[in-house]
Amino acid sequence: MNSEPCRVIGELLVDFADGELTVEQRHRVADHLAACAECRAELRLLERSLELAQSVWQEAALSRGEGIGPLLPAFEGRPKLAPAGRLRPHRRRAIAAGVAACIVLLLLASTAWWLPQLRHDRHPPEVIAHQEVGPSPALSDDGIDGFISRRARAARLAAAAQLLASQPGLESYAADAERYVEKVSRDAK
């Protein structure tokens, strides 16, 4: 369809196929078709495409038309439709179902994201680690007793140092006592 005669004939092919050309035009097209295989193929495709389309329409009309007969007499007294262009109930239901599905998905996604966060807040990692490790193997009854008695001694010394600090003239002695208590506390840890 590249040459000029082919383009001119190409414009007439549909009318030629439909039999809507004058006798003179018809002869002209027929003469060209006899000599041009490309235009013949074009004409055949035009005809074949129409045949196929007609068969599709026929099939659709038969399948779409069946069962509509008993409804023909009148539409009066039947439920009134929403005017054309507005959303019909089945479309509204489909949209509502879609929105509901989106909300459910959103809820599931946010729950999946929040659950680990909540767990993390309730059980800080160090606590979890401690629970997982259990009591320290270094602790024994003697060790616990020793720890408590050292802490008690340090507390008694601290109380004595406070008492001394409240007495006039004994401030320097009290300061020495406090340093000692601190040292003993550090050692006790």
Added chain:
Amino acid sequence: MRNLVVEQFQPDWTVVPESTKDLLRSVWEKVVPQLIRLIGAMDIGHGCREDVLQDVYLAAWQKGPADVDPMQLQRWLIRVTVNRCKLEYRQRSRWHAVWHGLAARSSRHGSGCGEAAADEEHELVRRALAGLGHEERSLLVLRYFMELDSAEIGRILEQPDSTVRGKLREARKQLAWELKRAGYHYE
């Protein structure tokens, strides 16, 4: 019907003149088989065909032309039906078409070789038709399926005969081109 609206369609008989009422009834009965064929060929879904028909009927009562002869009323009904089908196309989503394509493909499984080849061919044509514009598609259906001539189509759609013929020519060429593009090879 799957509508939840309980209001019933009752034309207001008191305001419709007796002559108009009779005319519409007689023309409707005569034209409705044609309209059903038209709606079917325009590929309107099974669930929507009654909606389209009822809309056309409703429109005829509410906005139908007054003081016209039966032929004019018949043309008016066909025009309203074509426009209503176009509206239906516009409301269809792309996903709807994809879904139908998938359903058609899955339903082909298990069919014989000959049937499968014919289905394949029809599927290509459906795709080619879907590639056309709403107007081209309705013109092709009116001319080559309803077998109305271009002058009658022009009267129905209120367009000059020459315009209709020009559009039909383009639509035929486009259909062939779309079919070729969809992968159809004619030996």
